[in-house]
Amino acid sequence: GNVFAFTGADIHGRFQRLQGNSVFEPMGFDAFGIHSENYALKVGGHPMRLIPQNIENFRRQLRRVGLMVDWKHELSTTDPRYYKWTQWIFLQLFKQGLAYKKKAAVNWCPNDKTVLANEQVENGLCERCGARVEQRLLEQWFFRITAYAERLLHNLEWIDWSESTKSAQRNWIGRSEGAEISFAIAEIDAPPIMVFTTRPDTIFGATYLVLAPEHPQLSALTTSARRDEIEAYRARTARQDVVSRKMGESAEKTGAFTGSYATNPATGERIPIWIADYVLMEYGTGAIMAVPGHDERDFAFAQAYGLPIVRVVAPDDLDASAPLAEAYAGEGRIVNSGMFDGVPVDEAKSRMTEWLVGLAAARPVVNFRLHDWTISRQRYWGPPIPIIYCDECGAQPVPEDELPVILPDIEDFRPDDTGISPLARYEEWYRVPCPKCGKLARRETDVSDTFLDSAWYFLRYPSANLDDVPFDPELTEKWLPVHSYIGGNEHAVLHLLYSRFITMVLHDMGHLTFEEPYTRFRAHGLIIRDGAKMSKSKGNVVNPDEFIERWGADTFRTYLMFLGPFEEGGDFRDAGISGVRRFLDRLWKSAHDARTSGSPDVGVMRKLHQTIRKVGEDTARLSYNTAIAAMMEYMNVLRASEREAHRAEVEPLVQLVAPFAPHMAEELWEHFGHARGVFESRWPAYDLALATVDEIELVVQVNGKVRGKIHVARDITREAAISLAQADAGIARFLNGPPRKIIFVPGRLLNIVV
RNA sequence: GCCCGAGUGGCGGAAUUGGUAGACGCGCUGCACUCAAAAUGCAGUGGCUUUCGGGCCAUGCGGGUUCGAGUCCCGCCUUGGGCACCA
Numbered sequence: 001g002n003v004f005a006f007t008g009a010d011i012h013g014r015f016q017r018l019q020g021n022s023v024f025e026p027m028g029f030d031a032f033g034i035h036s037e038n039y040a041l042k043v044g045g046h047p048m049r050l051i052p053q054n055i056e057n058f059r060r061q062l063r064r065v066g067l068m069v070d071w072k073h074e075l076s077t078t079d080p081r082y083y084k085w086t087q088w089i090f091l092q093l094f095k096q097g098l099a100y101k102k103k104a105a106v107n108w109c110p111n112d113k114t115v116l117a118n119e120q121v122e123n124g125l126c127e128r129c130g131a132r133v134e135q136r137l138l139e140q141w142f143f144r145i146t147a148y149a150e151r152l153l154h155n156l157e158w159i160d161w162s163e164s165t166k167s168a169q170r171n172w173i174g175r176s177e178g179a180e181i182s183f184a185i186a187e188i189d190a191p192p193i194m195v196f197t198t199r200p201d202t203i204f205g206a207t208y209l210v211l212a213p214e215h216p217q218l219s220a221l222t223t224s225a226r227r228d229e230i231e232a233y234r235a236r237t238a239r240q241d242v243v244s245r246k247m248g249e250s251a252e253k254t255g256a257f258t259g260s261y262a263t264n265p266a267t268g269e270r271i272p273i274w275i276a277d278y279v280l281m282e283y284g285t286g287a288i289m290a291v292p293g294h295d296e297r298d299f300a301f302a303q304a305y306g307l308p309i310v311r312v313v314a315p316d317d318l319d320a321s322a323p324l325a326e327a328y329a330g331e332g333r334i335v336n337s338g339m340f341d342g343v344p345v346d347e348a349k350s351r352m353t354e355w356l357v358g359l360a361a362a363r364p365v366v367n368f369r370l371h372d373w374t375i376s377r378q379r380y381w382g383p384p385i386p387i388i389y390c391d392e393c394g395a396q397p398v399p400e401d402e403l404p405v406i407l408p409d410i411e412d413f414r415p416d417d418t419g420i421s422p423l424a425r426y427e428e429w430y431r432v433p434c435p436k437c438g439k440l441a442r443r444e445t446d447v448s449d450t451f452l453d454s455a456w457y458f459l460r461y462p463s464a465n466l467d468d469v470p471f472d473p474e475l476t477e478k479w480l481p482v483h484s485y486i487g488g489n490e491h492a493v494l495h496l497l498y499s500r501f502i503t504m505v506l507h508d509m510g511h512l513t514f515e516e517p518y519t520r521f522r523a524h525g526l527i528i529r530d531g532a533k534m535s536k537s538k539g540n541v542v543n544p545d546e547f548i549e550r551w552g553a554d555t556f557r558t559y560l561m562f563l564g565p566f567e568e569g570g571d572f573r574d575a576g577i578s579g580v581r582r583f584l585d586r587l588w589k590s591a592h593d594a595r596t597s598g599s600p601d602v603g604v605m606r607k608l609h610q611t612i613r614k615v616g617e618d619t620a621r622l623s624y625n626t627a628i629a630a631m632m633e634y635m636n637v638l639r640a641s642e643r644e645a646h647r648a649e650v651e652p653l654v655q656l657v658a659p660f661a662p663h664m665a666e667e668l669w670e671h672f673g674h675a676r677g678v679f680e681s682r683w684p685a686y687d688l689a690l691a692t693v694d695e696i697e698l699v700v701q702v703n704g705k706v707r708g709k710i711h712v713a714r715d716i717t718r719e720a721a722i723s724l725a726q727a728d729a730g731i732a733r734f735l736n737g738p739p740r741k742i743i744f745v746p747g748r749l750l751n752i753v754v
Numbered sequence: 755g756c757c758c759g760a761g762u763g764g765c766g767g768a769a770u771u772g773g774u775a776g777a778c779g780c781g782c783u784g785c786a787c788u789c790a791a792a793a794u795g796c797a798g799u800g801g802c803u804u805u806c807g808g809g810c811c812a813u814g815c816g817g818g819u820u821c822g823a824g825u826c827c828c829g830c831c832u833u834g835g836g837c838a839c840c841a
Contacts, residue, residue, distance in 0.1 A: 163758065163759080164758055164759065164835075164836080165758095166758090167757060167758040167759090167835095167836070168757095168758080168835080168836045168837085169836095170757080170758090170836095170837095171756090171757060171758085171836055171837045171838090172836080172837075174837075174838095174840070176840075176841085178841080195841080196840090196841065197841060198840095198841065199841080210841090253839085276839095277839085278839045278841095279839080279841075280839075280840070280841090282840085283840045283841075284840070284841065287841095288841045289841085290841090291841090295841070296755085296839090297839055297841080298841085300839095367840080367841090369837080369838095369840060489835075489836085492836075493836085493837095526834090562766090562767095562778085562779070563766065563767085563779095564766065564767065565767085568759090568760085570766070570767085571765085571766055571767090572766095573765075573766070573780075575780060575781080576765090576766065576779070576780050576781095577780095578779095578780075579778085579779045579780060580779080582779090582794095583778095583779085585794095617770085621770095625766095625767075625768085625778085625779095626767095626768070626769095626777085626778080628778080628779090629767090629768070629777065629778035629779075630777090630778080631778095632777095632778055632779075633777070633778065636778090639795095697774075699773075699774045701773085701774090701821080701822070703821075703822090704820090704821055704822045705822090706774055709774070730807085730808095740821090741821060742821090743773090743821055743822080745773060748773050748774090749773050749774075749822090751773080751821050751822065752821090753821050753822095
């Protein structure tokens with residue numbers, strides 16, 4: 001999978017270079033994080049010793065694949081010269097108030113013994129190890145990514161990215177427009193309940209309120225008669241883990257009555273306040289107005305507890321008093337809602353919000369699904385968060401000129417279950433003077449999330465060898481933002497979202513002139529083998545070393561690109577590679593047998609220019625499989641001419657194939673006597689006159705069915721085509737009757753309707 | 755349930771705007787070369803039918819628009835991915 005992605009990017013880079021562009025193709029290693037640390041724990045080694053060995057192996061393999069990488073700019077996120085600046089970035093966010101510490105319910109992986117970001121939890125399971133994630137109340141560092149939610153969403157409209165990736169980000173950010181509505185409490189003296197809804201138009205149908213079991217206002221609203229039941233319900237739901245709670249969509253709705261009532265601001269009616277675990281504290285205000293007539297979940301709950309169900313929306317063809325057998329969430333007109341009766345749903349949303357705002361009972365609100373990014377990790381293998389806690393001065397940033405805070409080389413780095421990092425066991429490391437008052441203080445012992453390391457690495461590449469700045473302004477201006485980024489969609493809501501956020505922050509602080517890190521992003525597809533995605537756990541991986549050994553790097557690269565559209569991936573079948581090898585062998589042979597005497601064949605040269613055009617266009621849009629097919633097709637023409645090919649017919653093909661098979665192309669280029677490498681040359685230009693087909697097979701249809709083909713000049717006129725078609729015996733026999741209509745598409749077809 | 759994407763021969767896949775469906779490759783069949791095999795080269799290869807000219811049917815299913823639909827529209831089915839008791 002890695003070789004597939006890198007090769008695809010490399011071909012693009014090499015192609016751009018042949019186009020005469022300056023290309024910077026960097027490579028780096030991101031080896032901080034749980035993944036590497038767990039590996040070290042498993043094999044009983046130390047990451048500081050193991051990582052360099054692994055990197056060496058990767059480097060060897062990547063070189064073998066033939067990537068045009070500028071190794072002088074290689075970087076490693078575990079290098080203090082790099083993570084010094086990762087810590088610097090933390091401090092920039094801290095300065096802006098975008099890094100803050102709070103105690104909150106966070107995702108805790110009991111297996112990896114650390115906190116995880118929301119983005120690292122899939123269906124309640126740790127994306128890394130698959131353990132069930134628990135909720136723990138811990139004090140953690142957060143990045144205020146939610147402050148950028150609107151912009152992260154908005155910019156998706158203009159950045160040139162794969163639609164699938166943009167769609168994943170949109171879903172993740174999860175913007176919804178609605179209103180926060182205030183429900184006053186009836187009878188007792190308590191502050192109102194705020195609810196969030198996207199359907200303010202249905203407020204006349206709100207027959208009860210529901211709070212999340214953890215809602216902070218709950219105890220004030222629980223009557224003494226109900227206290228025992230409420231407490232019992234809370235205890236029962238609190239015990240359930242995240243997974244079983246969230247999988248409850250189809251399960252029965254349960255809840256408990258608080259004993260208190262609120263007033264519906266639209267109807268003035270007294271409605272009961274309940275708690276139920278189908279309302280989540282993490283979203284909106286942690287409370288909802290229940291509209292059982294028009295919300296599936298509310299409907300199920302109302303049925304279970306015998307609460308009133310009122311219709312306030314009716315489809316156009318239905319009576320307002322028609323009973324509801326199930327929640328109706330479709331289009332229609334407002335009913336049973338006083339002066340709003342008859343208003344279409346869409347219009348009612350804004351009109352009713354306005355009305356409620358006028359009553360001081362509501363305000364328009366936009367809610368996001370996106371949460372702030374938890375970046376603390378209670379693990380060893382990461383950059384220490386550069387903060388010092390002082391009893392007098394509080395949390396103090398480490399002064400920038402004291403960076404990096406070096407991760408100490410310690411023997412026992414195993415994580416434990418305390419929610420505290422292993423670094424906290426090393427007093428000699430964490431005891432430091434307060435940077436402000438000088439009194440004895442202690443370092444933050446958590447490290448930062450690996451995704452922070454990779455959220456800015458592209459900025460570092462051009463400046464990889466500079467030690468006094470994270471990224472040099474001039475170099476950054478010259479090379480960034482990244483013009484072409486190719487990656488996997490698994491990073492859509494992780495790396496790709498985080499790096500956009502960090503870039504925006506640095507832009508807003510004046511460190512960058514651009515606010516989006518990657519102007520063009522293309523998600524590559526997945527390699528399938530034996531009917532499944534290639535993965536170590538499925539045991540269907542291919543070792544590149546073996547294939548390169550047997551077939552050569554050029555054949556391996558070209559085959560990977562030939563198996564399907566690059567952006568969709570493909571089916572890796574071991575046998576299929578032989579066809580690509582055959583093609584490269586034939587090219588090798590043709591080049592060596594090429595004659596210089598005589599002149600090239602006109603027909604072959606015509607095909608050559610058509611091929612140059614197609615390969616160029618296809619390669620530019622990452623349609624590598626069709627580019628390769630076009631070269632193969634040309635090779636077939638070259639061979640079918642039953643004579644030795646002329647050098648002029650073969651030489652340009654060497655340049656076309658060079659991005660795919662660079663090693664062989666270099667050899668052949670030298671064979672043709674060039675003193676400089678093939679990548680010093682320019683992509684051959686095609687002659688438009690030659691590349692344009694001048695004679696075509698005009699398709700002749702009768703009543704839309706193909707009845708014949710006539711060989712004609714490309715620019716044949718309608719009249720000439722018609723008379724030629726009528727003269728053709730094979731076609732004429734279908735023309736039984738005078739033509740009623742004739743369609744002529746120049747250069748394409750003629751359709752005679754009789 | 756909502757949002758993206760995909761369904762085409764035995765297989766992987768082609769078909770810029772509606773205009774010859776199946777390019778290219780694998781596999782398969784036959785032939786040449788060889789003592790033989792491999793490699794290589796040549797020819798054939800969607801299905802059914804045929805008097806060997808051809809004819810009919812075919813792009814997940816059912817409708818529609820059009821002279822003409824893999825491509826556009828409506829309704830489904832299957833499948834990959836994202837989100838999901840998100841109000």
